[in-house]
Structures are given as C-alpha cells and as structure tokens.
Amino acid sequence: xxxxxxxAPQHCPGTESESAGKASAxxxxxxxxxxxxxxxxxTDPAITxxxxxxxxxxxxxxVLSGKGGVGKSTITxxxxxxxxxxxxxxxxxxxxxxxxxxxxxxxxxxxxxxxHESGSGWSPVYIEDNLxxxxxxxxxxxxxxxxxxxxxxxxxxxSKFLSEVDWGNLDYLILDTPPGTSDEHLSxxxxxxxxxxxxxxxxxxxxxxxxxxxxxxxDFCRQSNIPILGVVENMSLFVCPKCKSTAEIFPxxxxxxxxxxxxxxxxxxxxxxxxxxxxxxxxxxxxFISEMPNSVTVKSLQDIVKKIxxxxxxxxxxxxxxxxxxx
Ligand code: ADP
Numbered sequence: 630x631x632x633x634x635x636x637a638p639q640h641c642p643g644t645e646s647e648s649a650g651k652a653s654a655x656x657x658x659x660x661x662x663x664x665x666x667x668x669x670x671x672t673d674p675a676i677t678x679x680x681x682x683x684x685x686x687x688x689x690x691x692v693l694s695g696k697g698g699v700g701k702s703t704i705t706x707x708x709x710x711x712x713x714x715x716x717x718x719x720x721x722x723x724x725x726x727x728x729x730x731x732x733x734x735x736x737x738x739x740x741x742x743x744x745h746e747s748g749s750g751w752s753p754v755y756i757e758d759n760l761x762x763x764x765x766x767x768x769x770x771x772x773x774x775x776x777x778x779x780x781x782x783x784x785x786x787x788s789k790f791l792s793e794v795d796w797g798n799l800d801y802l803i804l805d806t807p808p809g810t811s812d813e814h815l816s817x818x819x820x821x822x823x824x825x826x827x828x829x830x831x832x833x834x835x836x837x838x839x840x841x842x843x844x845x846x847x848d849f850c851r852q853s854n855i856p857i858l859g860v861v862e863n864m865s866l867f868v869c870p871k872c873k874s875t876a877e878i879f880p881x882x883x884x885x886x887x888x889x890x891x892x893x894x895x896x897x898x899x900x901x902x903x904x905x906x907x908x909x910x911x912x913x914x915x916x917f918i919s920e921m922p923n924s925v926t927v928k929s930l931q932d933i934v935k936k937i938x939x940x941x942x943x944x945x946x947x948x949x950x951x952x953x954x955x956x
Pocket of ligand 1: 694696697698699700701702703704732863864901902903904905907908909911912
C-alpha cells in the first residue's frame with residue numbers, strides 16, 4: 630500500500646480517503662495519480678487496530694490551538710477533571726500526544742510515573758477512579774528531555790498510542806495535541822478515521838495574533854471532516870484576587886473568540902479568565918476544580934463542559950460523525 634509521501638500537501642486527505650487524489654489539496658502531490666486510481670485505498674492495518682481499540686470509547690475529542698501557550702493543555706485538563714468529577718459513573722481519559730511539550734503529567738500531578746505493560750496493552754496512569762492518562766511524557770527519560778524524532782518515528786508512536794492503550798470502556802477520550810497543524814495531527818486524523826472523531830474543541834486567547842492561527846485550525850478541521858464542537862476563549866479577563874476588579878490583559882481588538890465563532894458559524898463555548906491561582910494549581914499538579922469549587926474560573930469551566938456534553942450528544946454531531954466515517 631502506498632503511504633502518504635513525506636512531501637504530501639499540508640491538507641492531504643490520507644491515502645485511503647474517498648477524496649484521495651481528488652481533493653483540491655492533492656494538486657501537485659507526487660502521489661496524486663496513484664491515489665486517484667484507487668490503488669491506495671487498501672486499509673492500513675494500523676487503522677483497523679485503532680478502530681478496534683477505540684470501539685469501547687464513546688466520544689473522542691481533539692483539543693486544538695493555533696499557537697502554543699494559549700492554554701490548550703490547561704483546558705484539556707480542566708475539562709477532563711470537571712467531566713470526571715461531575716459524572717462519577719462515567720469514565721474519562723486524556724491522551725497527551727503533544728510532543729512539543731507533554732504537560733499533562735505535571736498538571737495532573739503524576740510526573741515521573743512510568744507506563745506499565747500487560748497482556749492487554751499499555752496501562753494508563755490513574756488520577757482518579759474514573760480519570761486516566763497516557764502521555765508521551767511518560768516515555769521520556771526526564772521531564773526536560775526533548776522529543777527530537779523524525780516524522781516516521783512520531784507516526785509510529787501515535788499509532789501505538791491509539792491502538793495499544795488498554796483504556797477499558799470510556800465515555801470520553803480527550804486528546805491534547807501539539808499546537809498548529811502538524812504531522813502529528815495528520816497522523817492522528819488518519820489513524821482515527823474509521824474509529825471516528827466526535828469533534829474538536831478549539832482553544833484561543835483573545836488577541837488577533839492568536840485568532841489568525843485559529844482560522845487555520847478551523848480550515849484543517851473542515852478539510853479533514855472533523856466536526857468542531859466549539860471555540861473556548863482562554864485568559865479573557867484578569868480578575869484581581871484581592872480587589873476583584875477586572876482588567877483586559879490581552880485585549881480582543883478584533884472581537885475575540887466569540888466574534889470568530891460567529892464569523893465561522895461555530896458555537897462559542899465560553900471564556901475562562903486569566904487566573905493566577907489556576908496557573909499555580911496546574912504547576913503544582915493540584916486539583917483546582919475540586920479545591921476551588923466556588924471560583925469564577927471553575928464556574929466558567931463548568932458552563933463550558935455542560936455545552937461540550939450537550940454538543941457531543943447532539944444529533945447534528947452524531948450524524949456528521951457518521952458521515953465523516955464514511956469518507
Ligand atoms: P498550551 O497547551 O496551549 O501550550 P498551557 O495550557 O500549557 O498552554 O498553558 C501555558 C501557561 O499558561 C501555563 O503555565 C498555564 O498554567 C497558564 N495558563 C493557561 N490558562 C490559564 C488561565 N486561564 N489563567 C492563568 N494561567 C493560565
């Protein structure tokens with residue numbers, strides 16, 4: 630089977646896709662005629678393995694951001710913790726494939742844990758009875774070691790992560806991805822195509838420089854047939870912990886996340902304030918959600934989680950997921 634060539638276009642639909650060789654992104658790709666002939670549609674065994682492994686996972690969500698440092702990992706952690714705390718009967722897991730900076734082990738307070746292997750696969754690390762984590766960070770020698778792998782090695786690791794972790798039955802699997810649209814995103818989407826991605830949450834800060842890159846994430850999702858659950862605007866307002874007055878540290882000169890969501894006809898899931906206490910709790914690996922239940926930040930996060938839950942269960946999302954799996 631022909632693999633995606635290293636010089637594949639940025640929005641390569643994947644060699645097994647129905648639109649392989651026919652999408653506008655395929656123009657000029659060296660594989661275009663081979664893909665268009667249908668010769669590449671034989672399914673990669675890894676895609677089948679991923680589908681089988683993730684068949685016990687109800688909702689699979691990607692968390693995306695245009696830039697690093699906008700709080701994508703923080704939102705991933707907070708949404709997951711909040712889902713787990715609100716739904717003790719549901720099982721939640723995080724898969725951290727952010728090879729640029731796998732921060733989930735630190736934020737969830739399990740830095741230094743190692744992955745154990747059993748007959749049924751790699752065991753994730755449990756944070757709570759119903760919240761588990763698998764992270765690229767567990768594979769590194771130390772927390773300061775960089776991942777300097779080339780594309781094929783990264784792809785192999787993503788395929789293993791998606792097909793070999795023994796999650797058990799999960800209601801939500803939330804993937805923390807690297808910033809931007811990189812090889813890791815293309816591989817993840819390709820491997821998960823048959824398993825199905827419920828949708829993506831796009832995280833941004835209010836400034837135009839961040840929003841510019843978010844437009845590329847939206848385009849990536851649309852070209853890859855990934856439903857967008859909505860946009861979260863992080864670090865929107867600063868609430869002074871002492872006097873409670875607010876300040877706009879990152880001004881939304883062009884209307885911020887809500888205007889962007891409106892422009893692209895997406896749901897605006899809400900805002901999370903810039904909260905120094907949240908940053909401190911994350912640095913120390915402590916559970917902000919359960920320790921600060923009355924904070925404005927936790928209330929904002931809970932509203933966002935409620936909307937995500939409703940969106941995941943909505944007929945529109947379920948139907949577009951079925952359509953995406955067919956392509
Ligand atoms: P990304 O995953 O987008 O690179 P992170 O989630 O790692 O970003 O966040 C970058 C830094 O900003 C971290 O130190 C984190 O604690 C901090 N941070 C994120 N969101 C907030 C927030 N709402 N309030 C305060 N600090 C935040």
